[in-house]
Amino acid sequence: QVQLQESGPGLVKPSQTLSLTCTVSGGSINNDNYYWSWIRQHPGKGLEWIGFIHYSGTTYYNPSLKSRVSISVDTSKNQFSLNLISVTAADTAVYYCAKDPTVHQLGGRFDLWGRGTLVTVSS
Amino acid sequence: DIQMTQSPSSLSASVGDRVTITCQASQDINNYLNWYQQKPGKAPKLLIYDASNLETGVPSRFSGSASGTHFFFTISSLQPEDIATYYCQQQDSVPVTFGGGTKVEIK
Numbered sequence: 001q002v003q004l005q006e007s008g009p010g011l012v013k014p015s016q017t018l019s020l021t022c023t024v025s026g027g028s029i030n031n032d033n034y035y036w037s038w039i040r041q042h043p044g045k046g047l048e049w050i051g052f053i054h055y056s057g058t059t060y061y062n063p064s065l066k067s068r069v070s071i072s073v074d075t076s077k078n079q080f081s082l083n084l085i086s087v088t089a090a091d092t093a094v095y096y097c098a099k100d101p102t103v104h105q106l107g108g109r110f111d112l113w114g115r116g117t118l119v120t121v122s123s
Numbered sequence: 124d125i126q127m128t129q130s131p132s133s134l135s136a137s138v139g140d141r142v143t144i145t146c147q148a149s150q151d152i153n154n155y156l157n158w159y160q161q162k163p164g165k166a167p168k169l170l171i172y173d174a175s176n177l178e179t180g181v182p183s184r185f186s187g188s189a190s191g192t193h194f195f196f197t198i199s200s201l202q203p204e205d206i207a208t209y210y211c212q213q214q215d216s217v218p219v220t221f222g223g224g225t226k227v228e229i230k
Contacts, residue, residue: 049219096167102214107214109157
């Protein structure tokens with residue numbers, strides 16, 4: 001049974017870099033059929049897709065965040081990571097990692113989610 | 124970006140009622156439309172994919188349908204455990220985008 005778990009600091013100062021890691025357990029991240037995604041939810045608001053990565057390193061990012069975001073994969077640790085630079089209070093959100101089985105459709109269906117982690121941007 | 128307009132934003136219904144939520148895409152999305160359920164404090168859960176396919180393990184009282192750029196999510200008989208916010212989401216093109224959500228409450 002594949003499970004996802006986000007980890008990282010819960011508090012980040014403005015202008016600094018938000019860094020989160022998603023650990024995949026119960027299965028291998030080295031799967032041709034999956035993308036691995038980051039999605040966030042501002043407090044009390046809707047969902048915003050950030051981007052996804054294939055274990056091969058192929059990435060797709062939301063254009064609204066593309067200049068500040070990078071997603072990477074560490075196959076040796078069965079993890080993928082999110083870096084968001086130059087954060088502001090507007091980046092305060094619950095960040096989720098998710099599994100996407102639709103590589104054949106260029107991605108975008110999230111069939112398994114982590115529990116999410118709240119990141120607050122504040123000095 | 125493709126805009127997903129979801130309605131209503133909230134609804135209140137009685138146990139056993141039939142509940143329908145609508146989602147309209149700003150352009151053709153080839154039925155690449157998914158529905159998620161999010162309970163308070165929890166991550167979203169995939170219920171329906173490709174407009175009308177029930178995800179494995181999801182109760183059959185949940186269903187989805189499509190008509191052009193209009194998509195419909197139905198709970199045939201509302202149960203107390205269905206209290207949640209429901210989101211539609213298109214995956215026809217990047218960036219994938221979500222509707223604004225529908226909060227379902229028990230009357």
